[in-house]
Amino acid sequence: NAGVTQTPKFQVLKTGQSMTLQCAQDMNHNSMYWYRQDPGMGLRLIYYSASEGTTDKGEVPNGYNVSRLNKREFSLRLESAAPSQTSVYFCASNSGRSSYEQYFGPGTRLTVT
Amino acid sequence: AQSVTQLDSQVPVFEEAPVELRCNYSSSVSVYLFWYVQYPNQGLQLLLKYLSGSTLVKGINGFEAEFNKSQTSFHLRKPSVHISDTAEYFCAVSDEGRMDSSYKLIFGSGTRLLVRP
Numbered sequence: 590n591a592g593v594t595q596t597p598k599f600q601v602l603k604t605g606q607s608m609t610l611q612c613a614q615d616m617n618h619n620s621m622y623w624y625r626q627d628p629g630m631g632l633r634l635i636y637y638s639a640s641e642g643t644t645d646k647g648e649v650p651n652g653y654n655v656s657r658l659n660k661r662e663f664s665l666r667l668e669s670a671a672p673s674q675t676s677v678y679f680c681a682s683n684s685g686r687s688s689y690e691q692y693f694g695p696g697t698r699l700t701v702t
Numbered sequence: 703a704q705s706v707t708q709l710d711s712q713v714p715v716f717e718e719a720p721v722e723l724r725c726n727y728s729s730s731v732s733v734y735l736f737w738y739v740q741y742p743n744q745g746l747q748l749l750l751k752y753l754s755g756s757t758l759v760k761g762i763n764g765f766e767a768e769f770n771k772s773q774t775s776f777h778l779r780k781p782s783v784h785i786s787d788t789a790e791y792f793c794a795v796s797d798e799g800r801m802d803s804s805y806k807l808i809f810g811s812g813t814r815l816l817v818r819p
Binding site: 593620622629630631632633634637647679681683689690691693694695696 | 706708711734736738743744745746747748751753792796805806807809810811812
């Protein structure tokens with residue numbers, strides 16, 4: 590049981606390049622989330638998906654797109670990376686059945702130069 | 703909108719000493735409160751949560767927290783810390799007090815606990 594997995598672990602991009610961060614969970618959870626973590630700012634929600642087929646914006650969605658590919662997978666895409674998107678990105682999931690714990694992946698450290 | 707304030711960005715403490723990490727929240731509705739821990743280069747894991755009932759909540763690794771509605775606080779405590787408790791601790795509140803399948807968490811900025819020998 591791997592829980593929540595994220596790929597890649599590290600990535601360096603040049604300004605303007607695009608990339609997709611992958612997230613998968615094997616816990617049959619309904620809800621999935623993408624956060625970014627910046628020093629001194631805690632975690633901020635980028636997008637979330639309450640269930641397969643639905644996605645909604647969080648606190649800081651600008652510059653990102655998401656796809657809930659199926660129940661297991663939730664990807665985050667940067668179409669044109671900017672230095673302000675340098676951050677650590679975390680994916681999380683939650684079963685949504687009166688379970689109040691979000692399970693987090695190990696994170697992706699992204700640097701945009 | 704809800705918000706969470708963790709006033710202490712870093713708390714240094716000696717091993718076996720007690721520690722308190724402070725968390726205050728703002729909300730006009732019922733809230734659900736959480737503490738998460740992040741060890742170096744890892745994701746977050748849940749320490750404890752307050753949903754309802756007893757205001758004193760016990761979590762993993764000997765941590766506990768007390769919900770104080772009048773002071774809108776949810777401080778985390780441990781009577782005796784270990785070197786292995788060195789980590790970053792995040793307080794979080796559920797968005798709009800909803801705990802359905804689409805609930806969202808609002809996180810504080812985090813407190814780095816540094817335990818010294």
